[in-house]
Amino acid sequence: MSYYDIDAILTDAEKIPCTFQLDVPDLGYLDNNPTHALKTGTKIALPLWLAEMLAIANTGGGDEDGGKSFINFDLPAALSNDVVQALKADPRAVPLRDQSAHFYGLATRMMDLSDERELGDVLRKSFVTRASEIALHARKGAGGSGHHKGDDKGAGSNLGVGASGEEFLRGLDEWERRLFRKAHDGTKAGKEWMEGVKRH
Amino acid sequence: MPMYGDLGNKLVQHAKRTQNLSALPAYQTELVRSVTREVRDLDRDVASMLEPFQGSFDPSENQATACTLLVNHLSMRRNKRCLLAYHRTRTDKLEELVWKGADLIDLSGQGMADGGMNGNGNGEGVSSGGGGSGGGVMSNLSPQEEDYVRQYGDLLAAYKGQWTDIDLTGSLEPPRDLFIDVRVLKDAGEIQTEYGAINLTKNSQFYVRQGDVERLIAQGYLQKLG
Numbered sequence: 001m002s003y004y005d006i007d008a009i010l011t012d013a014e015k016i017p018c019t020f021q022l023d024v025p026d027l028g029y030l031d032n033n034p035t036h037a038l039k040t041g042t043k044i045a046l047p048l049w050l051a052e053m054l055a056i057a058n059t060g061g062g063d064e065d066g067g068k069s070f071i072n073f074d075l076p077a078a079l080s081n082d083v084v085q086a087l088k089a090d091p092r093a094v095p096l097r098d099q100s101a102h103f104y105g106l107a108t109r110m111m112d113l114s115d116e117r118e119l120g121d122v123l124r125k126s127f128v129t130r131a132s133e134i135a136l137h138a139r140k141g142a143g144g145s146g147h148h149k150g151d152d153k154g155a156g157s158n159l160g161v162g163a164s165g166e167e168f169l170r171g172l173d174e175w176e177r178r179l180f181r182k183a184h185d186g187t188k189a190g191k192e193w194m195e196g197v198k199r200h
Numbered sequence: 201m202p203m204y205g206d207l208g209n210k211l212v213q214h215a216k217r218t219q220n221l222s223a224l225p226a227y228q229t230e231l232v233r234s235v236t237r238e239v240r241d242l243d244r245d246v247a248s249m250l251e252p253f254q255g256s257f258d259p260s261e262n263q264a265t266a267c268t269l270l271v272n273h274l275s276m277r278r279n280k281r282c283l284l285a286y287h288r289t290r291t292d293k294l295e296e297l298v299w300k301g302a303d304l305i306d307l308s309g310q311g312m313a314d315g316g317m318n319g320n321g322n323g324e325g326v327s328s329g330g331g332g333s334g335g336g337v338m339s340n341l342s343p344q345e346e347d348y349v350r351q352y353g354d355l356l357a358a359y360k361g362q363w364t365d366i367d368l369t370g371s372l373e374p375p376r377d378l379f380i381d382v383r384v385l386k387d388a389g390e391i392q393t394e395y396g397a398i399n400l401t402k403n404s405q406f407y408v409r410q411g412d413v414e415r416l417i418a419q420g421y422l423q424k425l426g
Contacts, residue, residue: 004285006219009212012278013205026249026268030203047205049278050271057270070267 007174011105014078015045018054018071046071048109055113075116076100079107084122091126092133095171103173134176137165138183204242204275207235208282215289224293227342232283239279242272291348294341298353301369301418304346371414380410381425388421 002008025037031044046054054070077083078099086094096103107123110116172180211231218225246269250257259266339346360368388400393412400406400421416422 003281004288006212006216006285006289009281009285010209010216013209013212022263022267024264024267026264027271030271049205050274053270053274054267070263070270 007102007105010174011102011109012049013047014076014100014102014106014109015047016051016073016076016110017043018046018051018073019043020071021068022070046073048106052109052113073113075110075114075119076106078103079110079119084119087122087126091129092168094126095167096173096176097171099173101174104175105173130172130176131179133168134172134180135183137169138180139187140165141184204238204272205278205282207231207238208279211235211286212282215286218289218293224290224297224340226340227290227345228286229342232286235279235283239276242276242279246272290345294345294349295352298349298356299369301415304349304353367411367414370411375410378409378411379407380413382406382408382413382417382422383425384421385423386421388416391416 020038020040020042023037023040027038028034028036030046031038031042051071051073055073057069083094083099100106104123104127107119111120169180211228214225214228214231249265249269249272257265341349356369383405384400384402387402390397390399391412393409395409398406398408400416405425413422417424
């Protein structure tokens with residue numbers, strides 16, 4: 001992940017639910033209330049770039065509350081139990097994009113911040129299952145012309161993908177979209193090269 | 201309610217769109233100015249917040265102030281990253297376009313052929329574009345970006361100049377034929393070839409050596425036929 005990576009920066013803008021652990025007079029604006037102090041226990045959704053450091057930073061209080069930080073945070077709705085259960089049931093049936101355009105990026109960042117072993121397992125399995133489905137659609141989409149007799153219906157980029165396939169592809173998160181594009185372009189380039197070889 | 205960093209995010213969304221475009225969209229002068237203003241405002245806040253402490257600020261005794269300072273600092277850092285990423289995305293694109301042979305006149309979107317087109321002179325177009333761009337015509341580039349393109353073009357020309365028998369920015373496709381048919385889409389003046397001068401007037405057609413006109417095809421003056 002590079003400092004200049006646009007997708008990483010946009011992932012950093014994803015918001016997670018946070019709870020303030022102290023009163024801050026000057027930060028009322030974060031809670032839509034610039035004239036009032038921010039009270040302990042206020043729940044606000046903060047972008048990752050802000051929440052991460054506030055959660056990690058130590059207030060430097062005395063020894064008795066040594067580990068206390070400015071905020072506590074929870075997992076965002078995109079990684080809620082409902083979503084995890086749905087992914088366990090059938091990873092291909094969940095439109096990840098509706099949860100977050102940077103679903104995996106967000107999940108990775110959250111797992112860096114808190115220890116979520118089970119979540120990691122579910123996500124890994126989800127990605128693998130979905131990746132092979134993505135590869136399948138990418139091959140179909142790129143290889144439409146010529147050799148596959150039955151595949152020629154429909155025009156445009158989603159050649160022969162079909163309605164359910166389109167629905168699945170719409171639900172890809174940003175990382176999966178990149179994977180799809182790579183698989184699609186790779187198949188196409190391979191095919192073009194093979195045709196070029198035949199002609200000479 | 202808008203919060204610090206929102207404008208920077210808008211800038212990065214622009215950059216994201218830019219990545220998938222072939223041409224460079226207009227420079228977001230206003231947005232860039234707003235984000236830098238935000239950084240200056242935040243910096244002023246931090247300075248005035250720290251002033252009463254006379255350099256002996258103890259975070260553990262003033263936790264609320266420490267928290268506000270951290271939020272301000274993080275907002276500034278975020279804005280910096282957004283600004284840098286936005287500009288870097290654009291300069292990456294500009295470098296790519298310069299390698300493809302676009303010159304400043306094409307990039308500023310005022311591309312009219314007026315002399316300076318003779319021959320495939322490396323970087324000639326880039327340096328001659330300097331005069332034309334000062335006219336205040338609507339350009340998609342900021343003045344700094346125009347300067348960047350000019351200097352990068354000079355740099356590339358100097359680099360290419362080390363090899364006279366190979367064109368580094370030429371096509372990587374091996375040609376099937378040495379000679380090709382081309383049609384002239386825009387008047388491009390006279391070019392010198394090994395076989396004499398050719399006057400490229402609009403809608404005329406020529407049988408020419410591919411190497412002589414490659415750059416003109418890339419710039420859209422000629423269309424390859426067949």
